[in-house]
Each structure stands twice: as structure tokens, then as C-alpha cells.
Amino acid sequence: MATITISTAAYNNAKFYADKQNMGVDEFIVTLINKLAYPPINKKKFRLLPKEQLEPALQDIINMSRNGTLDADDLNGEHARMEYYKEKYSL
Numbered sequence: 001m002a003t004i005t006i007s008t009a010a011y012n013n014a015k016f017y018a019d020k021q022n023m024g025v026d027e028f029i030v031t032l033i034n035k036l037a038y039p040p041i042n043k044k045k046f047r048l049l050p051k052e053q054l055e056p057a058l059q060d061i062i063n064m065s066r067n068g069t070l071d072a073d074d075l076n077g078e079h080a081r082m083e084y085y086k087e088k089y090s091l
Contacts, residue, residue, distance in 0.1 A: 059089070 006014075010024070018028035051062055064084050072082060085091060 014028055015025050018025045021028065023031075051059060054062070064081070
């Protein structure tokens with residue numbers, strides 16, 4: 001078992017809080033260290049905003065025409081995307 005040294009004020013604060021929580025100072029300190037060393041993992045699920053709440057540039061990309069199929073040499077849609085931008089922005 002290791003020993004640590006803390007100021008009297010810090011110990012008194014820890015003792016006060018531990019007493020309020022009906023636990024010992026050792027248990028309080030160990031709990032505090034564990035919370036800091038192993039923070040809970042935030043498991044919030046990703047939620048996509050409705051299309052109306054997205055930025056206009058993203059709305060434009062979502063609204064790109066999807067007529068026809070992709071060419072065999074344009075699997076990632078780069079050519080189709082560039083054609084869309086040329087038409088939209090008169091490039």
C-alpha cells in the first residue's frame with residue numbers, strides 16, 4: 001500500500017464530503033481517482049439532422065440529380081459530381 005501526502009485543508013474537504021456521502025476518506029479518494037482515470041465512455045448515438053437544418057452547401061449536394069446511372073469508369077461519382085458543379089456554377 002502506498003501513502004500520499006495532501007494538505008490539511010484538502011484532507012478536511014475530502015473528509016467533509018466523504019462523511020456527507022457515508023463513506024471513508026480512502027474510499028472517496030479511490031472513487032475520485034477512478035472517475036478521473038477511467039471516465040465513462042460517451043455512447044451517444046449519431047443522429048443525422050433533418051435535411052432542412054443542414055447547411056445550404058450540404059443541401060445542394062443531397063439534392064444533386066440522380067438521373068441515369070454512373071459510368072463504369074466513374075464508380076465514386078467524381079465525373080457526375082463535376083458535371084453537376086459545371087452546370088450549377090456555369091464553370
